[in-house]
Amino acid sequence: MKINNLDRHLAMLIVGLLYGANYSVIKLVTPEHLEAFGFIVVRVLVAAALFWAIAWKAEPIDWKADGWRLFLCAFFGVGVNMLCFFKGVSLTSAINASIIMTLTPAMVFVMSVILLKEKVIKRRILGLLIGFVGAFLIVYQPDAASQTGDWRGDLLVILNASTYGTYLVLVKPLLAKYTPLTVAKWVFLFGIPVVLPVGWQGFADIPWPDLDATVYWSMAYVIIGVTVIVYVLNIWAMKKVSPSTVGAYIYVQPIFATLIASIAFGEALTLRHLIAAILVFIGVGLVIQKR
Numbered sequence: 001m002k003i004n005n006l007d008r009h010l011a012m013l014i015v016g017l018l019y020g021a022n023y024s025v026i027k028l029v030t031p032e033h034l035e036a037f038g039f040i041v042v043r044v045l046v047a048a049a050l051f052w053a054i055a056w057k058a059e060p061i062d063w064k065a066d067g068w069r070l071f072l073c074a075f076f077g078v079g080v081n082m083l084c085f086f087k088g089v090s091l092t093s094a095i096n097a098s099i100i101m102t103l104t105p106a107m108v109f110v111m112s113v114i115l116l117k118e119k120v121i122k123r124r125i126l127g128l129l130i131g132f133v134g135a136f137l138i139v140y141q142p143d144a145a146s147q148t149g150d151w152r153g154d155l156l157v158i159l160n161a162s163t164y165g166t167y168l169v170l171v172k173p174l175l176a177k178y179t180p181l182t183v184a185k186w187v188f189l190f191g192i193p194v195v196l197p198v199g200w201q202g203f204a205d206i207p208w209p210d211l212d213a214t215v216y217w218s219m220a221y222v223i224i225g226v227t228v229i230v231y232v233l234n235i236w237a238m239k240k241v242s243p244s245t246v247g248a249y250i251y252v253q254p255i256f257a258t259l260i261a262s263i264a265f266g267e268a269l270t271l272r273h274l275i276a277a278i279l280v281f282i283g284v285g286l287v288i289q290k291r
Contacts, residue, residue, distance in 0.1 A: 008237040013252065015230050015237075020256025022226045023094035024264045029218045030090035033211060037195070038202025040082050042219060044195050047227045048188035051181065054228075058182035066177070069170060070186050077167030078191030083198055084160035091153025098257035099134075099277050100157045102250055106131050106283060107165025115169050123286050131283025137276040180235045 030036045061070070089097045106128055174183050196203075254277060 011233045011237045015233050016250070016252035017256050018225050018230055019250075020098065020253045021260050022222060023089055023097050023257045024260045025218045025221050025226075026086060026089045027094055027261075028264070029215050030086060033215045034206060034219075035199075035202030036086040036090045037083060037199035038204075038206055039199075039219070039222075040086050040195050041199035041203040042206070043082065043223050043227060044078060044188060044191050046223045048185070048192060050224070050228050051185040051188050055179070055181035055185045058179060058185065061178070061182070061186065066174060069174060070183070071190050073167055073171045073174065073183070074187045074190035075194055076163045076170065078187055079194030081160050081163040081167060082191075083195060084156045084163065088153040088156030088160060091150040092157065094261035095254070095258050095273055096154055097157045098254040098261075099273065099280060100154060101161055102254060102277075102280050103131055103158065104161045104164055104168075104250060107162050108168050109165075110162075111166045111169040115166075127283045127286025129283070130286065131280050134276040134279030134281075134283060137272055137279065180231070184231060 026036075026039075030039055061067070085097075109124060110128070171183060171187075258273075
């Protein structure tokens with residue numbers, strides 16, 4: 001690690017910490033205080049307003065060439081992705097969700113093969129199979145006594161990782177033409193009509209006067225910390241550090257998530273979690289390594 005990039009690596013470590021805590025923060029408020037889909041409506045509305053305030057004078061968009069891609073990015077990266085993630089985390093355990101999310105780089109490869117016709121390599125196929133075996137170990141619970149998560153929530157988190165991988169592939173050409181903040185403000189704006197029909201009832205039912213300070217601070221953490229600050233830190237770090245290095249920091253999320261979930265909710269890291277995490281890490285490593 002070059003000393004002049006130490007601050008960039010520190011920024012990415014902070015991103016990992018913020019994301020790792022995010023799993024437990026979501027569980028603090030959903031579904032007991034807020035319905036997951038209603039929370040997403042709040043997140044997208046406020047985040048869109050903040051991104052527009054930050055990037056009000058950003059460059060114009062070539063709508064004829066890129067309008068459809070922006071909407072698809074909003075659909076996969078904001079709409080389906082966030083709805084599945086929040087609902088999934090509200091149903092399953094924070095540890096389960098954080099381990100499953102490390103499949104994201106593998107999902108990026110799958111979507112690159114489908115959308116960009118990226119070359120298929122046997123090593124990567126083997127990595128995918130190993131990674132999905134690890135995910136299956138988390139989702140599959142042979143007895144009702146195992147209360148480490150809910151398989152429905154686990155499947156939603158897997159779907160979230162898949163749609164986020166699709167978004168990363170779709171957004172790549174846009175980031176080559178426009179600044180990331182320009183893309184963010186339009187993607188979140190277009191994400192509003194995607195999440196609103198699904199989350200409107202949950203949003204309308206939010207008992208704002210009855211919410212305590214913990215809920216409000218948790219909402220602020222998710223919207224400002226995990227949405228805006230994380231996005232800006234990632235952009236800043238990628239100016240000096242390769243995207244693959246940024247992506248590699250996803251592996252610190254389960255560490256932070258496990259520590260925080262153990263303290264906040266008493267969640268236990270079982271032998272099955274450890275085996276699943278090892279398989280996922282090995283599988284994703286085979287997929288993303290260049291040689």
